[in-house]
Amino acid sequence: MSTIDTIQVSSHLRSKAINVEERKLLITNFHQSKQEEDLTEPPNCNGFGRIRHFKLGTGHNWPLNPLPILPAAKALRKEPGSMIRAQVFQNAVCNWRCWYCFVDFELLKGDRAHSDFLSCDELLDLYLAQDDPPDMIDLTGGQPDLTPEWIPWMMEALQKRRLDKKVYLWSDDNLSNDYFWQYLSESQIELIRSYKMYSRVCCFKGIDELSFSLNTKADPALFDQQFGLAERLLELGIDLYFYITITAPTTTDFSIAIPKLLDRVQQIHPNLPLRIVPLEIFPFTPVKPRMNDTTNDLITGQYKAIEIWQKEIQKRFDSSFAASPITEIPIH
Numbered sequence: 092m093s094t095i096d097t098i099q100v101s102s103h104l105r106s107k108a109i110n111v112e113e114r115k116l117l118i119t120n121f122h123q124s125k126q127e128e129d130l131t132e133p134p135n136c137n138g139f140g141r142i143r144h145f146k147l148g149t150g151h152n153w154p155l156n157p158l159p160i161l162p163a164a165k166a167l168r169k170e171p172g173s174m175i176r177a178q179v180f181q182n183a184v185c186n187w188r189c190w191y192c193f194v195d196f197e198l199l200k201g202d203r204a205h206s207d208f209l210s211c212d213e214l215l216d217l218y219l220a221q222d223d224p225p226d227m228i229d230l231t232g233g234q235p236d237l238t239p240e241w242i243p244w245m246m247e248a249l250q251k252r253r254l255d256k257k258v259y260l261w262s263d264d265n266l267s268n269d270y271f272w273q274y275l276s277e278s279q280i281e282l283i284r285s286y287k288m289y290s291r292v293c294c295f296k297g298i299d300e301l302s303f304s305l306n307t308k309a310d311p312a313l314f315d316q317q318f319g320l321a322e323r324l325l326e327l328g329i330d331l332y333f334y335i336t337i338t339a340p341t342t343t344d345f346s347i348a349i350p351k352l353l354d355r356v357q358q359i360h361p362n363l364p365l366r367i368v369p370l371e372i373f374p375f376t377p378v379k380p381r382m383n384d385t386t387n388d389l390i391t392g393q394y395k396a397i398e399i400w401q402k403e404i405q406k407r408f409d410s411s412f413a414a415s416p417i418t419e420i421p422i423h
């Protein structure tokens with residue numbers, strides 16, 4: 092199987108997606124996109140934004156997803172509900188091609204037909220122009236960390252408008268590169284470290300080298316790199332959370348693969364598995380044309396994987412500790 096040259100593709104896409112001098116980023120416009128068909132509300136912010144309703148899930152056959160509901164409620168000092176509204180902005184590039192990505196691949200290649208350069212001030216102008224703006228902003232992708240400047244630039248723009256204590260900021264990271272350290276200055280990293288109303292969710296892709304590569308189309312060797320990057324982010328003291336996609340071939344010996352994965356995760360921090368939320372994969376509209384025998388099998392595999400995952404969590408943690416809110420699991 093040919094795989095993505097992540098270093099080369101990342102560098103190419105970064106050059107398409109950021110104008111450092113003008114502090115502008117290539118932001119997706121959802122109008123006329125396949126992703127638009129899956130939105131429960133029409134795009135907002137002139138097409139450059141969308142409102143997302145994050146939900147806990149049903150808990151049937153799959154664990155509840157407390158992200159970002161619990162971290163947001165904690166930061167905003169609100170009682171957590173079963174849903175939270177967030178203003179989503181999506182950058183227009185990603186270096187990987189996960190078959191289950193709910194983003195149309197046309198929106199991941201830096202195509203100017205579906206995107207434009209905007210500054211964080213311009214994004215905030217659009218955000219504030221709507222009735223009842225949500226008190227959470229989600230910077231997603233794509234892979235926001237191909238352009239890691241987006242986070243400190245948005246923090247500065249929020250501070251300038253005195254919104255930094257009122258609006259909770261959340262961003263995603265696919266753990267594919269070290270651009271955070273390559274491109275951010277010490278003062279930008281310090282801003283991220285010290286910013287109060289910010290959390291970051293990183294996504295582990297797959298349970299082993301094979302499932303990682305089948306999921307992302309990236310080199311299997313990058314499976315382990317994810318853990319090194321997570322460790323570096325953790326050392327900074329950022330409020331971190333993790334997703335994991337556990338789609339894997341049904342031929343996998345899950346009773347070996349899952350404990351091995353959790354052992355690796357616990358080398359970073361013994362409590363880290365409790366900050367990780369497995370994501371159930373569904374075939375969203377952009378995903379359907381990508382489905383084939385292999386992906387159907389990967390979807391089936393995730394249900395075998397989750398059974399072992401849950402048993403391992405029970406084995407490794409005291410039940411009352413494991414039931415703690417995700418925000419109260421110490422990892423620093």
Ligand code: SF4
Pocket residue numbers: 185186187188189191192193194232233234265
């Ligand atoms: S890393 Fe994220 S944005 Fe990129 S293809 Fe995978 S799921 Fe989609």
